[in-house]
Amino acid sequence: MKLIPKKLIHILLLYPALGMAQEESKTKKFSIEGDFRFRVEQDWNSRKSDGTFREDRSRLRYRLRAGVRYQHNDWASVGARIRTGDPKKQQDPQLTLGDGFNEFGTLPIALEKAYFKAQKDGFTAWFGKNTFPYEKKNELFWSDNVYPEGVFLKKEFPLASGIVDEVSISGGHFIINARGTSFDEDSYFQGFQVISNLWGKRWRLYPGIYLFKNIQNIPDGAATFLFDYSIVHLGTSLKPFKSTPINVEIDYYQNLEDYDNNNSIPTDFRNQKTGWSLAVGYGSLKKRKDWLVKATYTHLERYAAVDFLAQNDWARWDYSSFDSPDGRLTNLKGLEFVLGHMIGKNMSLKMKYYWVQQLVPMGAATENGQRIRFDFDIKL
Secondary structure, three states: OOOOOHHHHHHHHHHHHHHHHHHHHHHHOEEEEEEEEEEEEEEEOOEOOOOOEOOOEEEEEEEEEEEEEEEOOOOEEEEEEEEEOOOOOOOOOOEEOOOOOOOOOOOOEEEEEEEEEEEEOOEEEEEEEOOOOOOOOOOOOOOOOOOOEEEEEEEEEEOOOOOEEEEEEEEEEEEEEOOOOOHHHOEEEEEEEEEEEEOOOOEEEOOEEEEEEEEEOOOOOOOOOEEEEEEEEEEEEEOOOOOOOEEEEEEEEEEOOOOOOOOOOOHHHOOOOEEEEEEEEEEOOOOOOOEEEEEEEEEEOOOOOOOOOOOOOOOOOEOHHHOOOOEOOOOEEEEEEEEEEEEEOOEEEEEEEEEEEEOOOOOOOOOEEEEEEEEEEEEO
């Protein structure tokens, strides 16, 4: 009988180890993310459009999110994330303790993100459902909890200029409601943005334009007509002092659509198409013991943003009278004050106070409201 060659013996002995290495390599391609939030919230002095006041409200709330990403190779990846929250309420993933009257029943869970992403040679592209891909410093125009579905492309251009550090150009097409016919009949929006970093990345410019087509006036099936928005956004952030962590943010919005002949829109709102915000902050929340103090003032007219896609944090105004849980937070002026502290690695405490007043009354009285929140956040 012939003896087994030594090389074959070595291969047979090494094969299990090679298999384990391959499995370990595959495992390393997966990354897990998650976070948890607990919130204490108080609302008061919230007047309705008929002049009566909402009951003062105290709530304890929480949110859990968990996601996974698979890095297929050096340029392609796939990701997904789930979250707690009412699936019909895209602006708000938080749940209220004791809500639902179901005596410690199960929690509603929704798929928040599901996407394919490619990055190579300064290009970034993705399709599916993912994070809002355009630069923004607040949620007044678009809520952090609203994840658009569509296709997106971005190209970055690093520059060797002494003034401009880098420039990027991005664009995308996102479907809000598919009508089941041709693409141009869908409710959709297209966004285009240019980002420039200047002055050693201390000055950032991010102008853009957002074209919303066939948008319902009331969300969740209660619409009485469809119309368009064409919103130009001029945004900038500036760190005026190199050694002092002061940051200034300015945003301006202008809807270019002409509603003068749209009889479905009340006369008082046809020219309510401008918005702006100014924020000044000191500090950041990046590592343990960091502090942040920030104040934001805004004046946001009715059609300067799509209200049921923007934030719903500042007040208790919503579309509940139309059986929709979505917020309607445009047509307002108000103040947000934030105080935050990093109490540990990936662990923070924040206090947020809101004062809001309506610009144009939608009934007999001008709506208003005040709110304070205390958030504990931890990244897993």
